[in-house]
Amino acid sequence: MPDRSVQLIYLDPPFGSGGRYRTFSDRWRWDEPDRAAFDALAASPLGPALSACRELLGEGDLLAYLVMLAPRLLELRRVLAPSGSIYLHCDPTSAHYIKILMDAVFGRVNFRNEIIWAYGGRGAKSGARQLGRNHDVILLYSCDPSAAIYRPQTVRRRYSAREARHLGWRQDEAGRWFKTAPRGDYTDASLVRLDAAGRVHRTHSGHIRIKYFLETEDDMIVDDVLLGDTWTDIPDAMHLGHERTGYPTQKPLALLRRIILAGSDRGDVVLDPFCGSGTTLVAAAELGRAFIGMDLSEEAIRISRERIIQL
Ligand SMILES: C[S@@+](CC[C@H](N)C(=O)[O-])C[C@H]1O[C@@H](n2cnc3c(N)ncnc32)[C@H](O)[C@@H]1O
Structure with missing residues (x-):
């Protein structure tokens, strides 16, 4: 060869x-x-x-x-x-x-x-x-x-609602599951746009985190991880x-x-x-x-x- x-x-x-x-x-x-x-x-x-x-x-x-x-x-x-x-x-x-x-x-x-x-x-x-x-x-x-x-x-992981809650994931008013991450490098202008799209999460202590919505399949919450x-x-x-x-x-x-x-x-x-x-x-x-x-x-x-x- x-x-x-x-x-x-x-x-x-x-x-x-x-x-x-x-x-x-x-x-x-x-x-x-x-x-x-x-x-x-x-x-x-x-x-x-x-x-x-x-x-x-x-x-x-x-x-x-x-x-x-x-x-x-x-x-x-x-x-x-x-x-x-x-x-x-x-x-x-x-x-x-x-x-x-x-x-x-x-x-x-x-x-x-x-x-x-x-x-x-x-x-x-x-x-x-x-x-x-x-x-x-x-x-x-x-x-x-x-x-x-x-x-x-990436690999697709599947979680029950109970497991998802254990991981700190939440549901919004519409029932959509999301996880959050710190604001990171987002500018104030980007934050306004994200807020309008329902992607800003305010914690009890007033901190701002960014929401990442998760898909569901057959009642399981799925997450694609590296x-x-x-x-x-x-x-x-x-x-x-x-x-x-x-x-x-x-x-x-x-x-x-x-x-x-x-x-x-x-x-x-x-x-x-x-x-x-x-x-x-x-x-x-x-x-x-x-x-x-x-x-x-x-x-x-x-x-x-x-x-x-x-x-
Ligand atoms: C563990 S098996 C491989 C199985 C394969 N990955 C599969 O999915 O079917 C190892 C293979 O190496 C072959 N083999 C052993 N010595 C070899 C050599 N010197 N040169 C080429 N193939 C050899 C064997 O015949 C055997 O088919």
Whole structure:
């Protein structure tokens, strides 16, 4: 692939469950080829990071996984456009080691977010004298912070009247819900205009605040808030419904739509080098992006192709 040709990369490489799925294995073992791969990377920007990981982890499954990932990250850095960004999906057992590799490849200053995707449910291992594990980690790096695009995303939150009151929101005489914010930079002239539009709220102590009216949907009060780094509104694969392909580890389209909308524009190229059932490719196609998917598993490619053809 040409250098700097991809706007957005999402990858969800297999590690964590230690499972052997019908389509692919995510069990990793340290072997002779891993030592050779490790040695071959010694002179790369990843050499010191991998040596540190070997010190910490010894020559085992996690190191074998990191050595598999390392040359792929270098290639991904090469193909990423200056305005591009990369989202690496992993889990809390490996995220902190992967982050060291990502810092080495993309630069620590290019780290943008550690996104917590809290997918709900009881969580794995919840019966094993520990908290249930019910979140994944998505590491976001940009290529060049001055050129990177990030299209701000909002999430719609819904509140009952009781919750809304608890948040300090009120209703006017006509029953319309509103929240308020300080006057800020509004001039006196603007304030007169806002007052005429019913947008000025006077507190008991005589202070002036600006009203922001809220929509309602099915008796719930809704508020669109800027998306932060903790995502709790997208349920996990157990709730895929009609999206379900039967491919293990399939991710929800809603998750990929959000990432693609944030990191690319129509016509841009999106790459998923561990595409599995093709979720990224389907979301990219729906949103008018060009897309490239790769996978070791023939079944993954077959399912991805079928999903795209059916669009
Ligand atoms: C966690 S799954 C990805 C699931 C995907 N995000 C989805 O929504 O369906 C990881 C994928 O990586 C693939 N894989 C494993 N090792 C690979 C490699 N070295 N190169 C390409 N794909 C690989 C597996 O076949 C599997 O489909």
